[in-house]
Amino acid sequence: MSNSLRSQTISPFILLIEDDKSVIASVKNNLAASGVLRNHLSACQSIKEATSFLEAHPEFAIILLDASLPDGMGLEGLKKLKAAFSDKIIIVLADNAHQYLGIDFIRTGAQDFILKEILDSKDIYPTIQFAVERVQLIQQEVVEKVSKIKQTNQQLYQDIFNQSKDAIYICNLEGRLVDFNQATFELFAFSEEELLEIEIHNLFHTKEKKREFLYALVANKSVTEFPMEIEQKNGKIRKCLISASMIRTAEFTGYSGLLRDITEQKKADGLRKARDIARQSAKMKEQFIANISHEMRTPMNAILGMSNLAMQTDLSKEQYSYVSSIKQSSEVLLGVVNDILVISEIQNSQLKFDYKFFDLNELLHNLMNLVQFKATEKGLKLSLQLKDGIPKIVQGDKLRLNQILYNLVLNGIKFTEKGGVNILVENQNESNDFVQLKFTIADTGIGIPSDKIDAIFETFTLIREQGMEQEGKGLGLPIAKNLVEQQGGKIGVKSELGSGSEFYFDLLFEIGEEVFPEPIQAKAAATLDKGAIRVLLVEDHKMNQLVAIKTLEKHWSDIEITVANDGQECVDILAKKDFDIILMDIQMPNMNGYEATGYIRHKMSPKKAEIPILAMTAHAHVAKNEKFREYGMDDCILKPFEPKELFRKITEYTFKYKVLT
Numbered sequence: 001m002s003n004s005l006r007s008q009t010i011s012p013f014i015l016l017i018e019d020d021k022s023v024i025a026s027v028k029n030n031l032a033a034s035g036v037l038r039n040h041l042s043a044c045q046s047i048k049e050a051t052s053f054l055e056a057h058p059e060f061a062i063i064l065l066d067a068s069l070p071d072g073m074g075l076e077g078l079k080k081l082k083a084a085f086s087d088k089i090i091i092v093l094a095d096n097a098h099q100y101l102g103i104d105f106i107r108t109g110a111q112d113f114i115l116k117e118i119l120d121s122k123d124i125y126p127t128i129q130f131a132v133e134r135v136q137l138i139q140q141e142v143v144e145k146v147s148k149i150k151q152t153n154q155q156l157y158q159d160i161f162n163q164s165k166d167a168i169y170i171c172n173l174e175g176r177l178v179d180f181n182q183a184t185f186e187l188f189a190f191s192e193e194e195l196l197e198i199e200i201h202n203l204f205h206t207k208e209k210k211r212e213f214l215y216a217l218v219a220n221k222s223v224t225e226f227p228m229e230i231e232q233k234n235g236k237i238r239k240c241l242i243s244a245s246m247i248r249t250a251e252f253t254g255y256s257g258l259l260r261d262i263t264e265q266k267k268a269d270g271l272r273k274a275r276d277i278a279r280q281s282a283k284m285k286e287q288f289i290a291n292i293s294h295e296m297r298t299p300m301n302a303i304l305g306m307s308n309l310a311m312q313t314d315l316s317k318e319q320y321s322y323v324s325s326i327k328q329s330s331e332v333l334l335g336v337v338n339d340i341l342v343i344s345e346i347q348n349s350q351l352k353f354d355y356k357f358f359d360l361n362e363l364l365h366n367l368m369n370l371v372q373f374k375a376t377e378k379g380l381k382l383s384l385q386l387k388d389g390i391p392k393i394v395q396g397d398k399l400r401l402n403q404i405l406y407n408l409v410l411n412g413i414k415f416t417e418k419g420g421v422n423i424l425v426e427n428q429n430e431s432n433d434f435v436q437l438k439f440t441i442a443d444t445g446i447g448i449p450s451d452k453i454d455a456i457f458e459t460f461t462l463i464r465e466q467g468m469e470q471e472g473k474g475l476g477l478p479i480a481k482n483l484v485e486q487q488g489g490k491i492g493v494k495s496e497l498g499s500g501s502e503f504y505f506d507l508l509f510e511i512g513e514e515v516f517p518e519p520i521q522a523k524a525a526a527t528l529d530k531g532a533i534r535v536l537l538v539e540d541h542k543m544n545q546l547v548a549i550k551t552l553e554k555h556w557s558d559i560e561i562t563v564a565n566d567g568q569e570c571v572d573i574l575a576k577k578d579f580d581i582i583l584m585d586i587q588m589p590n591m592n593g594y595e596a597t598g599y600i601r602h603k604m605s606p607k608k609a610e611i612p613i614l615a616m617t618a619h620a621h622v623a624k625n626e627k628f629r630e631y632g633m634d635d636c637i638l639k640p641f642e643p644k645e646l647f648r649k650i651t652e653y654t655f656k657y658k659v660l661t
């Protein structure tokens with residue numbers, strides 16, 4: 001036994017667990033006789049009692065355990081204690097009856113065991129002393145470990161202090177600094193020396209805020225993330241959050257503070273908010289435009305349809321011209337609605353192109369037919385000039401090309417009073433597969449002033465010189481420009497005031513082979529003539545019901561049309577009666593067109609489930625992105641509808657259904 005241990009002043013406390021009073025007395029006497037530990041001995045009479053005692057007194061590191069306690073006979077008591085207090089040093093006091101368990105006590109975790117019968121101070125002393133030594137060794141290790149951790153922590157704190165992007169400082173209640181890190185003088189934009197000369201609280205804004213902060217700090221001893229504006233040396237303001245803790249010692253009253261600069265974060269938050277609002281409003285605008293367009297197309301379908309029907313009746317010349325004016329004006333209106341839709345798509349970067357093979361010749365001649373009467377009306381000559389090497393079939397976005405040409409030709413007619421408009425198509429470049437076509441639309445009109453020429457492709461540009469009182473909305477050219485450029489082409493204009501303008505653009509097309517489609521129309525028409533077509537018209541708008549019925553009856557005298565006012569009526573009627581085709585509006589009360597189609601396709605008998613369904617909708621986007629197909633509709637007709645297109649599609653689909661299946 002070393003002297004140093006003997007001389008330790010702090011000895012671990014010992015708990016004796018023993019129910020035999022004579023043994024308790026004997027142990028006490030023996031320990032007293034050994035001259036140490038006298039003051040640190042306590043006794044409990046059962047494992048249960050000892051458990052609560054140890055929980056309340058963790059400083060008792062050594063246990064003397066009787067092996068014949070009623071609640072801890074033999075190994076049981078030792079096992080219970082080890083399970084609850086694994087770090088205690090346990091010495092078993094065994095009577096003769098448990099002497100044979102000696103080796104098992106050690107295996108179960110006891111440091112040693114002593115036979116009660118031969119218990120005396122000579123015997124108990126070394127065992128206890130060894131236990132004390134072990135406890136002290138363990139304690140020493142734990143001290144060493146704590147000091148190492150403290151050292152590491154201190155280094156860590158120092159690193160955090162030095163490298164922190166937040167300003168960390170200690171100052172007195174006036175704001176005079178005692179210690180601060182680099183981020184502090186960076187935040188205030190003063191030099192280290194300058195900062196020591198001033199009271200930083202003078203740079204806290206506003207005065208009221210500063211007072212509020214100091215008041216809260218003194219009252220609550222700490223403050224977290226208090227918003228504070230800091231004025232830099234150059235007068236610039238940084239938005240910060242300040243967290244602080246009071247320091248009060250005999251020599252010093254002040255606080256340690258942490259200032260986090262959130263200026264950039266605030267800016268980013270602001271931008272994000274602005275962006276979200278912009279996105280939201282763009283979305284709302286888009287939705288609004290789509291809805292308005294639908295709401296305008298629905299009555300326009302009635303106006304145009306009724307005008308068409310009226311013009312086929314017996315009218316006087318005067319009446320005919322009135323109705324024809326109504327029709328033309330509504331076509332202009334329809335053009336405006338279409339242009340606004342395209343502009344909205346352009347602004348939302350949603351322009352999509354649909355490249356398919358088409359007959360360029362046919363497109364150009366249809367266009368000529370469409371605008372011819374407008375030219376004739378003004379006494380203008382309209383001509384089309386196709387140079388050599390223009391392929392008949394090309395691949396491109398037919399509708400968009402038509403739109404560009406239409407806008408430019410219509411402008412030509414609009415801004416020309418004498419002479420005419422010529423459309424020239426040239427082949428600029430040709431390979432085996434591709435052709436670059438240049439379209440030039442030249443007029444002999446009023447021309448464009450040279451200082452305005454750069455602006456005319458901008459949205460809503462109208463040139464209003466004296467004597468130019470033409471109607472306009474400033475959408476046609478920006479649309480054309482976007483449609484050309486987003487397909488990789490170039491658009492431009494040459495013009496001379498008073499003698500005319502020349503708009504030109506080029507686009508690349510893939511060259512296609514001419515396919516001769518089966519003359520399905522003729523064959524279908526012949527077959528269909530033999531029996532009446534039975535149409536189920538699903539439409540909630542009364543006027544548009546009338547337009548469709550009258551338009552179809554004019555074309556097919558023996559057509560049978562049944563009207564359903566919504567999707568629900570449609571499926572009810574179809575369940576009872578056979579039809580050859582369904583014309584289905586989409587937006588309807590009770591059951592809409594998509595739902596009705598879904599019901600027919602999935603819930604009805606096989607023959608009925610296959611009936612051709614043509615969507616008839618005033619929703620331009622439904623028609624364009626072919627959304628209707630996802631819902632099982634075969635095709636789509638956009639309202640206001642072109643009667644010829646409606647007849648053609650009814651013929652085609654009815655023929656396929658009636659004859660081919």
Ligand code: ADP
Pocket residue numbers: 407411412415443445446447448456461462463464471472473474475476477478501
């Ligand atoms: P809109 O024709 O609806 O006014 P555009 O964007 O098509 O809108 O044209 C913008 C303006 O450019 C017109 O208002 C007109 O002043 C001028 N402009 C366009 N085409 C011609 C042309 N062929 N001749 C003279 N001026 C034209």
